[in-house]
Amino acid sequence: AQSVSQHNHHVILSEAASLELGCNYSYGGTVNLFWYVQYPGQHLQLLLKYFSGDPLVKGIKGFEAEFIKSKFSFNLRKPSVQWSDTAEYFCAVTADNYGQNFVFGPGTRLSVLP
Amino acid sequence: EADIYQTPRYLVIGTGKKITLECSQTMGHDKMYWYQQDPGMELHLIHYSYGVNSTEKGDLSSESTVSRIRTEHFPLTLESARPSHTSQYLCASTSTQGVTEAFFGQGTRLTVV
Numbered sequence: 001a002q003s004v005s006q007h008n009h010h011v012i013l014s015e016a017a018s019l020e021l022g023c024n025y026s027y028g029g030t031v032n033l034f035w036y037v038q039y040p041g042q043h044l045q046l047l048l049k050y051f052s053g054d055p056l057v058k059g060i061k062g063f064e065a066e067f068i069k070s071k072f073s074f075n076l077r078k079p080s081v082q083w084s085d086t087a088e089y090f091c092a093v094t095a096d097n098y099g100q101n102f103v104f105g106p107g108t109r110l111s112v113l114p
Numbered sequence: 115e116a117d118i119y120q121t122p123r124y125l126v127i128g129t130g131k132k133i134t135l136e137c138s139q140t141m142g143h144d145k146m147y148w149y150q151q152d153p154g155m156e157l158h159l160i161h162y163s164y165g166v167n168s169t170e171k172g173d174l175s176s177e178s179t180v181s182r183i184r185t186e187h188f189p190l191t192l193e194s195a196r197p198s199h200t201s202q203y204l205c206a207s208t209s210t211q212g213v214t215e216a217f218f219g220q221g222t223r224l225t226v227v
Contacts, residue, residue: 032213044204044218051213090157094213101172102147102206102216106156 004093004105012111013081021076021108023091033074034092034102035065044090050074061085083114117141120205120219127195127226135190135222137205146188147216149204150174157204163188164210195226 007022025031035047048059055067065076074091091105118139127133139146144165149157149172159172163182177199178192188207192199202223206216 034215036218043220044206046215046217049215088154092216100145100213101159101162102208103159103173104149104157107154109154 004091004103006089006091006105006108008108009106010109010111012113014113015083016080017112019076019078019081019085019110021089021091021110023074023076023105024072025074025091025093025103026072027093027095029095032094032100033065033067034094035059035063035074035076036090036092036104038088038090038107040087047076047089081110081112083112086110086112118205118207118217118219120203120222122222123220124223125225127224129194129196129226131195133192133195133224135203135205135224137188137190137219138186139188139205139207139217139219140186141207141209141217142185143207143217144185144210145208146182147206147208148172148178148180148188148190149206150176151202151204151221153202161190195224197226200224200226 004025033050036044037047038044047063050057050067058064063078088107090107092102094100121136146163148161151157158174160176161180163169202221204221205219208216
């Protein structure tokens with residue numbers, strides 16, 4: 001079945017640590033990839049997106065993600081996290097052969113300790 | 115300012131009541147979605163719409179219904195609420211012109227007692 005998976009359910013880091021959150025999808029064909037963040041009590045916000053071109057995309061707040069087509073992956077990275085990065089992170093995919101509906105991964109909760 | 119609005123933010127209601135969750139967007143988007151999200155869990159697509167008079171069921175079976183009489187408005191209705199409907203409901207919209215991201219409302223947290 002077509003799906004989006006995220007490797008970690010809950011990640012705990014200290015401030016200034018580096019972050020990498022994994023995301024894999026199982027769709028074939030052309031895909032568009034997104035990372036969303038949900039801060040406590042707030043709505044989902046877009047961190048970054050990949051449609052085409054350079055597979056390394058930069059987003060807001062120092063986040064970046066790399067699309068590796070051969071691995072069906074779109075991992076999120078940040079070299080140095082801050083306490084304010086504590087949030088839930090969702091990977092999402094739209095695919096041409098899926099009516100361009102957004103399919104979300106289960107989310108990864110990031111807790112950054114001060 | 116273009117945005118997407120959901121009301122109410124929080125709702126506690128008794129079993130058997132009829133409820134409508136409101137969603138409106140001022141971005142002129144054609145496509146709108148309803149997702150259901152339990153705490154700490156993934157988002158499940160329950161309904162979507164390509165435009166006026168278009169409604170489709172999503173991946174997750176839901177007893178709710180939706181309507182799309184106006185482009186900017188996409189309400190979700192539960193005819194008879196049950197405790198199993200307790201969840202967070204997220205509305206989103208996106209343009210169908212090219213490939214764009216989805217924009218989300220702040221959600222309605224529904225509790226059925």
